[in-house]
Amino acid sequence: MTKHIPVLLEETIGGLYLKKGDIVVDATFGGGGYTKEILKRVLPGGKVIAIDTDLSALTSFTERAKEDAFLSSVLKQEALVLVQSNYSALESILEERGIETIDALVADLGFSSDQIEAGERGLSFLLRGPLDMRLNREVGITAGEIVNTFSLEALEKILRDLGDESEYWRIAQSIVKTREEKSFTTTDELREMIERVYPKSKRYKMKIHPATKTFQALRIAVNEEEKHLGDFLKQAKNRLRKGGKIAIVTFHSGEDKKVKQFWKEEAEGCICPPGFPICKCGNKPKVKILTKKPIIPTAEEIQNNPRARSAKLRIVEKI
Numbered sequence: 001m002t003k004h005i006p007v008l009l010e011e012t013i014g015g016l017y018l019k020k021g022d023i024v025v026d027a028t029f030g031g032g033g034y035t036k037e038i039l040k041r042v043l044p045g046g047k048v049i050a051i052d053t054d055l056s057a058l059t060s061f062t063e064r065a066k067e068d069a070f071l072s073s074v075l076k077q078e079a080l081v082l083v084q085s086n087y088s089a090l091e092s093i094l095e096e097r098g099i100e101t102i103d104a105l106v107a108d109l110g111f112s113s114d115q116i117e118a119g120e121r122g123l124s125f126l127l128r129g130p131l132d133m134r135l136n137r138e139v140g141i142t143a144g145e146i147v148n149t150f151s152l153e154a155l156e157k158i159l160r161d162l163g164d165e166s167e168y169w170r171i172a173q174s175i176v177k178t179r180e181e182k183s184f185t186t187t188d189e190l191r192e193m194i195e196r197v198y199p200k201s202k203r204y205k206m207k208i209h210p211a212t213k214t215f216q217a218l219r220i221a222v223n224e225e226e227k228h229l230g231d232f233l234k235q236a237k238n239r240l241r242k243g244g245k246i247a248i249v250t251f252h253s254g255e256d257k258k259v260k261q262f263w264k265e266e267a268e269g270c271i272c273p274p275g276f277p278i279c280k281c282g283n284k285p286k287v288k289i290l291t292k293k294p295i296i297p298t299a300e301e302i303q304n305n306p307r308a309r310s311a312k313l314r315i316v317e318k319i
Helices: 009-014 033-042 055-065 069-076 087-096 143-149 152-163 168-179 187-197 212-222 225-239 253-266 299-304 306-310
Strands: 023-026 047-052 080-084 102-108 240-250 287-289 312-318
Touching: 009 033, 009 312, 023 033, 033 047, 033 069, 033 102, 047 055, 047 087, 055 069, 055 080, 069 080, 087 225, 102 225, 143 152, 143 168, 143 212, 152 168, 152 212, 168 187, 187 212, 212 225, 225 240, 225 253, 240 253, 253 287, 253 312, 299 306
Parallel strands: 023 047, 023 102, 047 080, 102 240
Antiparallel strands: 240 312, 287 312
């Protein structure tokens, strides 16, 4: 049984305005929470392409589906297609299946509860495990390699830019100093170091553990989320049909800023310099922003699912 609870589920699915026969992409499948609700709205006749770079997420869902008549049926009929890949390969995934355009797309950019609570992955500071953090454990560098080999300047940049960590310099300096005597190998070693060096005056006022943002930054860096997100947004826009909707849920201010800025630029019309009497650029808006301000969870949802507290949902329509 998955422990993951999809965030802003009603708002996300409702904002896609799905209908029977639609072809939809769930770009970050996870526990399948969004996909199951989407299938209810697009069947019969519709299809969901569900993508996840984490093979264990797809394997776990497939095992659970054996005990569920509905899910077994949609998999057998290929109304639900599971794909192990990064969402930044969206266009090639669709091309391989002969799909030119899609009617809607949803992406939850956070890590699932199932992934966070798997101690052997090393994604959480609450569980002892190796400093790995890779979603696809077949490729890429580990969090351990980053903290044990990256320069002071590189560590500071990761913690500052990807984690919004105000104490980035203090933590980075302590990492470099500590590893001179002993390399970091487990999550609790890194967590305990952060607890030791974090200013007590700040800790008393914090609502989160002082290691939260460092671990967040390392997860994003290990899985190259910034690079993949930029590639994904361009492909999602290209493959969406006119009138189709894209809903993206972010959990980190850097990601939300990137998503917001991308859609803002795509929604712009003329980009000629101010004062031009006649438009020469010919640029036309490509999307319409449906959420002028991001949709955030209610207090009730946050109480039921604390993971939702930093979630922001943005929805656009292709025009």
